[in-house]
Amino acid sequence: MAEVAALVGDPARANILCALLDGRALTATELAYAAGVSAQTTSGHLSKLRGARLIDVCKQGRHRYYRLTGAHVGQMLESIMAVALTGPPRLQPRSKADDLIRHARTCYDHFAGELGVGIADRLIACDCVVLGNEAGEVTEAGAAFLTELGVDLSAARARRRVFCRPCVDWTERRPHIGGAVGAALANRCFELGWVERVRDSRALNITPTGRRGFMEAFELSV
Amino acid sequence: MAEVAALVGDPARANILCALLDGRALTATELAYAAGVSAQTTSGHLSKLRGARLIDVCKQGRHRYYRLTGAHVGQMLESIMAVALTGPPRLQPRSKADDLIRHARTCYDHFAGELGVGIADRLIACDCVVLGNEAGEVTEAGAAFLTELGVDLSAARARRRVFCRPCVDWTERRPHIGGAVGAALANRCFELGWVERVRDSRALNITPTGRRGFMEAFELSV
DNA sequence: CCGATACTTCGGCCGTAGCCGAAGCAATTG
DNA sequence: CAATTGCTTCGGCTACGGCCGAAGTATCGG
Structure with missing residues (x-):
């Protein structure tokens, strides 16, 4: 259990998962951009997430599309967000x-x-x-x-x-x-x-x- | 969000939270035992969890009773567990x-x-x-x-x-x-x-x- | 009061894990 | 068949954070 939470607990990976929250499948490069880290680093994160079955991959030509393995992962992320929001209000720049x-x-x-x-x-x-x-x-x-x-x-x-x-x-x-x-x-x-x-x-x-x-x-x- | 997940992502803290899952309020020492780490370390964890409003504390004499701040935290933990169980089956010694x-x-x-x-x-x-x-x-x-x-x-x-x-x-x-x-x-x-x-x-x-x-x-x- | 218990803070050690540069495959394009 | 693009693996650097020993505050009991 701690393992799964730790996976979500890294900012780069959290960004990746959030980017996938809308249910679309995205390529590794797109996710690297979303996470704000290099392609190599992203690759490492993706294989970890895949190892824990949080995301699925499907190859199409030279692209690899990643997506959440299911709605249960999405619901987990939502429930974490819900708790995060009840926490101390954080000042965030409104963009x-x-x-x-x-x-x-x-x-x-x-x-x-x-x-x-x-x-x-x-x-x-x-x-x-x-x-x-x-x-x-x-x-x-x-x-x-x-x-x-x-x-x-x-x-x-x-x-x-x-x-x-x-x-x-x-x-x-x-x-x-x-x-x-x-x-x-x-x-x-x-x-x-x-x-x-x-x-x-x-x-x-x-x-x-x-x-x-x-x-x-x-x-x-x- | 990553912050909350990271808090749950540490094994010691995950143990603490799981120990509180039954809704009872436990003392710092009991939680230290549950987490399997020293009292000092536990104290650090508890103050972090408190900072993120995952747990509440109430003083009673020389004891401090900790409990989850609410059912939403419990539900988050359950949803993480649910995802953890769909992952690769782990061999765990049946005790x-x-x-x-x-x-x-x-x-x-x-x-x-x-x-x-x-x-x-x-x-x-x-x-x-x-x-x-x-x-x-x-x-x-x-x-x-x-x-x-x-x-x-x-x-x-x-x-x-x-x-x-x-x-x-x-x-x-x-x-x-x-x-x-x-x-x-x-x-x-x-x-x-x-x-x-x-x-x-x-x-x-x-x-x-x-x-x-x-x-x-x-x-x-x- | 003094010692015991409950808990916290401080300081320093150490391991894990995230990060990137460089290099290596694989598929596509000209 | 190069050159390009998409992605991964490897190696080494670095820093963040968990851990404990020691010492410092509360509360209780005799």
Whole structure:
């Protein structure tokens, strides 16, 4: 157990894992950049993480793509973050990138930040979703609404992961919607071209189309 | 974040935190013994853990009692353990103490091990409890049954924590019952003298009375 | 008060592990 | 078949942090 924690406990490796938190697979070089250390050093870290089965690798040509081995690793990282935030408040320089990421970002594979919390608030307000402390449910009205929007709920339901999970947002400190539903909704928004990923970051850029879309669908001005 | 993980990442500190996992408050000396290092070293570790708000201290005479600051720390530790267990299987010498702890122990403040899982199985089998993936519920029949047993459900309900939470057992790899219900049930069993804590361990000793009680109440031979 | 116990602080030793430069494979490109 | 790119292995440097012995503060008991 200490071993796993120690792996996460190195700043370079923590950066690597955080970079992988959005569920995408990244190359060793990209991770080296994210970690802020040289390629050699990164390579060493990656093989350690792989040894402990925290990450998987898949070769494609001369690239090697790394990803988290599963959602349990993501959840562990989130729970560590949650504890880290309850600690003594640290002065951190607010940067522009920071503001971006507070505004809208992905959290493993669903939306977080003001955007994610705003969507959750709206869905709860109009009885589309009921969120408990550790689980949530989509109402009939909610299913109808999401289907109307083009979200494939049946596919989400078929997957073996938790269907609807509240996920405490580390910037807003309020829950947003995770689980298969959150992922399906996020996917649909990508499809619709409402949001785009910002390069080298978990931050999201909301397109003009998205601005209109979120207003119409969720009465959300972003 | 890396900071918190690094704190857990040291073997001595991991031992300390695990020793506190059952929710009891322990003295610095007891923790030194649990960690397997000297009192001075332990003192250093404790002040670091305190600095990061992972543990709280309360002075009582010449003793200082340390405890986890809250359930979120416990949950973080559990999630790290869960990941550690999915890693490469490690050969660990099975000791007598090991068997004891596999048989019956506390998990933060409720029962785990064969005992905890057995109780959960029985409660589910006779429709007293329904356990989902991330949350659970006590049925009317269950409420009646537990009240009959002397468990104070209304007090449990009044507390602000999650009422009924499935908690994956790290030895049995199946869920047992946590949350306020799990804690209340465990409390009642202590009151009835069915179980006693084993010194310096999270393991539990089941008394002869307990053996009869668990058989009558849960049809469980332990 | 004096000694014992509980715990902390200080100082110095030592090992582990992170880091990079250099060099070595492997796959791709011109 | 070089030259380039992506990634890894090796070797050596360095520093951070855990560890204990010794000494210093609290609290309790006789």
